[in-house]
Amino acid sequence: MIKSACPECDHDVLMETTPSVGDRVICSSCKTILVVLQSSPVLLDWAFIDPIEGAASNPEDKLNFGCVI
Ligand SMILES: [Zn+2]
Numbered sequence: 473m474i475k476s477a478c479p480e481c482d483h484d485v486l487m488e489t490t491p492s493v494g495d496r497v498i499c500s501s502c503k504t505i506l507v508v509l510q511s512s513p514v515l516l517d518w519a520f521i522d523p524i525e526g527a528a529s530n531p532e533d534k535l536n537f538g539c540v541i
Contacts, residue, residue: 477516485497
């Protein structure tokens with residue numbers, strides 16, 4: 473079992489096998505949709521559909537993007 477910390481709530485996100493870069497996973501704790509940035513070790517980040525410059529500094533924007541998918 474592979475696990476990596478959720479960037480949103482710091483909960484461990486569990487994956488049965490090593491994910492590929494670009495795979496999307498959902499945090500079981502906060503339901504945030506995350507994307508795999510790196511597979512070994514697994515590094516997760518918010519899954520942005522359409523990143524907007526300057527939005528990264530506003531955590532509320534990240535939450536909104538997570539709900540759009
Ligand atoms: Zn989470």
